Amino acid sequence: MARILVIDDVPAFTALLRMTLETQGHHVEEAHDGLSGLSTLERESFDLAIVDMMMPGLDGIELIRRLRARDTHRAPCIIAMSGGTDDFPAAFSLNLSAMHGADRVLYKPFDNSELTAAVDELLAARAA
16 A cells, blocks of 8 residues: 655654554554654655654654655655644644645544544545
8 A cells, every 4th residue: 555654753652653554554664753754755755754743853844844845746745743732832833834734634642543534535635
């Protein structure tokens, strides 16, 4: 199916997303900070990137900005994610990320059905 990169600084969370997406038949790789995620995206081709907004070093907003500034024809679809809607900085970051190129936004905690629905929708649009 699709090649997906999950970028989040919480290894247990990336492992959970990986397991969910691999169950759907996708090939999933993990990066545990923004710099390694960006490096992986520059070296390899992915259909979709799932990017946490709040990470040490290179945060998700800057990662998305840099990714969209380069060859947008080759760039993957992007799902931005961060803490719940009660957190004003997280909600602000997600709104800003959407303006800078995220295709979808998910607020943590989200369930597997929300994740798989967003992934399926973006991959279907990409294939069309």
